[in-house]
Amino acid sequence: MPGSASGTLALLHTSPVHVPVFETLRDEDHPGLGLRHLVREDLLARAREEGAEAVAPAVAAALAEAVDEGASAVLCTCSTIGGVAEACAADLGVPVLRVDRPMAAAAAAADRIVVVAALLSTLEPTLALIREEAAGRGVALRTLLVEGAWERFEAGDREGYLDAVAAAVDSVREADVIVLAQASMADAAARTTTPVAVLSSPRPGLWAAAGATASGS
The missing domain is CATH 3.40.50.1860 (Rossmann fold)
Structure with missing residues (x-):
């Protein structure tokens, strides 16, 4: 059954194609959940070339920006950098989740x-x-x-x-x-x-x- 949720969820994407996918899922399953999309294609490009750990500071900065702008939680939709994003949770004070867990x-x-x-x-x-x-x-x-x-x-x-x-x-x-x-x-x-x-x-x-x-x- 669809459910509602309060608060704002920030989503960190590495491709803009994910935006409508998660908007549709929100409408179907979580009406009332506010979404804010951050699209950073550069993070995946760099992670592919240099490894996921190399982009950890940039991922942390993107997540911090989302929290500063009011996100109650952050979801990373990229499997390549999901572990790096998840590891930032302790420093941000809000839940940081990887979409594939x-x-x-x-x-x-x-x-x-x-x-x-x-x-x-x-x-x-x-x-x-x-x-x-x-x-x-x-x-x-x-x-x-x-x-x-x-x-x-x-x-x-x-x-x-x-x-x-x-x-x-x-x-x-x-x-x-x-x-x-x-x-x-x-x-x-x-x-x-x-x-x-x-x-x-x-x-x-x-x-x-x-x-x-x-x-x-």
């Missing part, structure tokens, strides 16, 4: 997990997060990088991007759950034919962030 927690309940990504830089942070959520329980983790998909995304070919991701997902065998590691992949789930559960991050991530916003407001 609820998805990872759900995936960690399975035994055989395949992580699908279009960016190499996303794979290791996602694997580390699933292992963390598995809390020492032995899980079999495999990865699948969708070659050429990110180039389509960057070129603005969203349909081609989603079709490529869906085709990659449908090629997976011997898995209990398939994880779409990037928020931009979420709509590909509806294009798949696999009987395996396919998890994406935007909706569960926003639910968690809406709860944190209500608690922090």
Whole structure:
């Protein structure tokens, strides 16, 4: 059932395509939740070249700006820098969440997990997060990088991007759950034919962030 929340949630994006996605989810599930979008494409570009830790000061500054402007909580929608953002929470005084943690927690309940990504830089942070959520329980983790998909995304070919991701997902065998590691992949789930559960991050991530916003407001 849709629910309402008070307070303002800031979302740190590394692509503008995420803005309408989260606006739609807010309207469907969390009417009354105020959203403020910060789009910083440069953070992902730098993280891909230099590593996520290299952009930690810039991420911290962006988050601090959001808090200074009244955010009750912040949600980072980029899996590559999500861990860096999450680590800033202690210094900011408000909850800072990474969009993929609820998805990872759900995936960690399975035994055989395949992580699908279009960016190499996303794979290791996602694997580390699933292992963390598995809390020492032995899980079999495999990865699948969708070659050429990110180039389509960057070129603005969203349909081609989603079709490529869906085709990659449908090629997976011997898995209990398939994880779409990037928020931009979420709509590909509806294009798949696999009987395996396919998890994406935007909706569960926003639910968690809406709860944190209500608690922090």
